[in-house]
Amino acid sequence: MPNVDPHNKVDTRNEVEVAINRLLKHQKEHGYDPFGFRPSTLRRALPPVHALYRHYFRVQVEGIENVPAGRALLIANHSGQIPLDAMMIATAMLIENEPPRVTRAMIERWIATLPFVSMFFSRVGQVIGTRANAQALLERDELLMVFPEGSRGISKPYSQAYQLEEFGLGFMRLALQTNTPIVPIGVVGAEEQIPALWNAKWLARMLKMPAFPISPTLLVPLPVKYRIYFGEPLVFEGDSDDEDRVIRARVDVVTDAIRGLLKRGLDERTNPFF
Amino acid sequence: MASQRKKQKPTIVLTGVNGRFGRMLARALHRDYRLIGVDPRGARRLPRDVTVHTIDLRRKKVEDIFRRNRIDAVIHLNPTPEWRGRTSEHRNIAVLGTQKLFSYCAKYQVPKAILLSSAALYGAHPDNDQFLTEAAPLMAGSGFATMRDLVEVDMFATSFFWKTPEVDTVILRPVHIVGDLNNGVSLYFKQKRVPTLLGFDPMVQVISPEDVVRSVVLALKPGLRGVFNIVGPAPLPLTQLIRMTGRRPFPVPEAVARSLIGIGFGVGATGVPSAQLDYLKYVCMVNSDAARDQLRFKARMSIEETMAPLERRRPG
Numbered sequence: 001m002p003n004v005d006p007h008n009k010v011d012t013r014n015e016v017e018v019a020i021n022r023l024l025k026h027q028k029e030h031g032y033d034p035f036g037f038r039p040s041t042l043r044r045a046l047p048p049v050h051a052l053y054r055h056y057f058r059v060q061v062e063g064i065e066n067v068p069a070g071r072a073l074l075i076a077n078h079s080g081q082i083p084l085d086a087m088m089i090a091t092a093m094l095i096e097n098e099p100p101r102v103t104r105a106m107i108e109r110w111i112a113t114l115p116f117v118s119m120f121f122s123r124v125g126q127v128i129g130t131r132a133n134a135q136a137l138l139e140r141d142e143l144l145m146v147f148p149e150g151s152r153g154i155s156k157p158y159s160q161a162y163q164l165e166e167f168g169l170g171f172m173r174l175a176l177q178t179n180t181p182i183v184p185i186g187v188v189g190a191e192e193q194i195p196a197l198w199n200a201k202w203l204a205r206m207l208k209m210p211a212f213p214i215s216p217t218l219l220v221p222l223p224v225k226y227r228i229y230f231g232e233p234l235v236f237e238g239d240s241d242d243e244d245r246v247i248r249a250r251v252d253v254v255t256d257a258i259r260g261l262l263k264r265g266l267d268e269r270t271n272p273f274f
Numbered sequence: 275m276a277s278q279r280k281k282q283k284p285t286i287v288l289t290g291v292n293g294r295f296g297r298m299l300a301r302a303l304h305r306d307y308r309l310i311g312v313d314p315r316g317a318r319r320l321p322r323d324v325t326v327h328t329i330d331l332r333r334k335k336v337e338d339i340f341r342r343n344r345i346d347a348v349i350h351l352n353p354t355p356e357w358r359g360r361t362s363e364h365r366n367i368a369v370l371g372t373q374k375l376f377s378y379c380a381k382y383q384v385p386k387a388i389l390l391s392s393a394a395l396y397g398a399h400p401d402n403d404q405f406l407t408e409a410a411p412l413m414a415g416s417g418f419a420t421m422r423d424l425v426e427v428d429m430f431a432t433s434f435f436w437k438t439p440e441v442d443t444v445i446l447r448p449v450h451i452v453g454d455l456n457n458g459v460s461l462y463f464k465q466k467r468v469p470t471l472l473g474f475d476p477m478v479q480v481i482s483p484e485d486v487v488r489s490v491v492l493a494l495k496p497g498l499r500g501v502f503n504i505v506g507p508a509p510l511p512l513t514q515l516i517r518m519t520g521r522r523p524f525p526v527p528e529a530v531a532r533s534l535i536g537i538g539f540g541v542g543a544t545g546v547p548s549a550q551l552d553y554l555k556y557v558c559m560v561n562s563d564a565a566r567d568q569l570r571f572k573a574r575m576s577i578e579e580t581m582a583p584l585e586r587r588r589p590g
Contacts (some may be wrong), residue, residue: 022363030510032477032511032514034404034405034508034509109401113403114473115473116473118474119473123476128400128402128403128404130403132404133404136404142513
C-alpha cells in the first residue's frame, strides 16, 4: 500500500475532492438519497477529518481490497473512548478504496432528538439504528459498519486494551437474513489514543452518559498511529432466526478473525506512536 | 341508448365528494361508474351525472341509498380533521359515520370498500424506521384528539377487513397529499413564511392528488384487498421542498414554536396544535413495496410536477 504512507510524498491534498466528485457522479438529481445523505455536505465536513487521518493519526491501511463491491458489513473492534475509529474506517473507505464508498453507521436513537446534530449525521450518511434501517441499507447494496461490542468496547479501561468484549448477535442475524458478506476489521492504535485508567460508571449514570472515562489525557487523543487491517470477507449461511447458541458459534468465527488481525497488528508495530 | 349504458355501469358510493379531492376523484370516475355522492356540505362543481345526497353519514337515510341501489363499491374519504372546535362532534362524524357506512357494506353485500386514510397516522417519532411498512402501529394519536379519531377510523376499517372477509376492504395510506387542496399540508406550504424547526430538516414524502386518485382507481380492481402505503416521488428534505415552491424556510427554535403555537391554539389564532410540530422534526416516511407489488401502483408525477401547484407565482 504505497499511497498510504505519508513519507512517500503521495499527493494527498486533493484526495477528498477527488473522492467526493466521484461520489457526486452517481448521485440523484436533487443531491439527496432517501436516507437524507448529501455528498456535498460531506465535502465540507471531511477536510478536518482528513487532516486527522493523514497527519495526526497517520492511518495505515491494509487489505482494503478485501471489501467486496456491493453490500457488505464492516465488523470492527471498538476502542478509544471516542468513536474516532469509526471515522477513520469511513475515511479509509472514502479515499483509499477503489471506487470511493460511503460507509453507513447506525446512530443511537436519542440522537434524532438533538437539533443540528441529527441533521448533520443524516446529511453525512448516518442512519438511526433500527433493524429495518440496517436491512434497507443492505438491500440497497450499501456498506454498513457495526461495532458489535457497542459502548462496552469503546469505554473499557486501558488495562483491558485489545481484549475483545463479548460481541452482540444482531449483526450476524442481519448478515444471514440479507445474505451479506462480513469483513472483519482490526483497528490497532485507537486503544492508546485516550488511555482510560478507570470508567466511573456511577458518574456516568448520574450524568446519563454511556460512560465516564477517567484519563490523564482528559479526552484529548494522543497522536497515536492507527493501523487498520481489513480481513478477508466471511460468508455465512443459515437461518437468521436460529437459536442464540447457533448464532453465537458463527459470531465466534468473526471474533477470532478480528483477534487474529489485532495480533498481527500488535506484532508488526514496535511503538504505538510510529 | 344513453340510459341503457348508464345502467350497466357499476355503482359507487363516494363520501366527502364535495371536498377538493372528492371532486377530483368524482371527475376521474364518473365516465366509467355511476356515482352516488354523500356529503353533508352539499355539492358544487361536480359532473352532472353524479347524484349527490346532502346528508350526514350518521343519518338513517344513508341506508336507503344501499337499500335502493345495487352498490358495487364504497369509497370513503377519511374526513380532513378540523383541528379546532367541536372535537366531540368531529369524533362522531368520523368514527360513527365510518362504522355505519361499513356496516351497510356488510349488510347489503357490497363487494368492495375503500378507505382513504393517511400515512401521517403512523406519527413522526425519533425512533421511526426510515420507511415504515403497513405493519407499523399507528402512533399519531397520542398528541391530540382529532388525530386520534382518524387513527380510530383506520383501525376500525382494519378490523372490518379481518372480520368481514366477504367485503374486499382496501385501506390506502397515502403520504402527505399536496396540491390545489385545502388540507393542512398544502396550506402549510402555501404560507407566506413557511416555519421550520431550527436545527431539524427531516426527509419528507409528498404525493400529488392526481397520483392518489390513480391509486384509488387501481384499488377498485375486484378481488384486491389489503392495507397499502401510497408513495409519490422520492423523498426530499423539508427545506428543499419549501424552496421548490419559491418560498424560504423560516426556522424557529423549537421551544419558541411550541409555546407560540400553544398560546395561538388556545386563543384560536391558529388551527394547528403543537403536537403537529413533530412532523417538522422527525421522519414519518413509508415503504410502498406492497402497493407496487399488489396494487401495481407507481406514482407518475415527478417531484417538480407534484410541488408545482404550490408555487408562489404561478403563470396564468
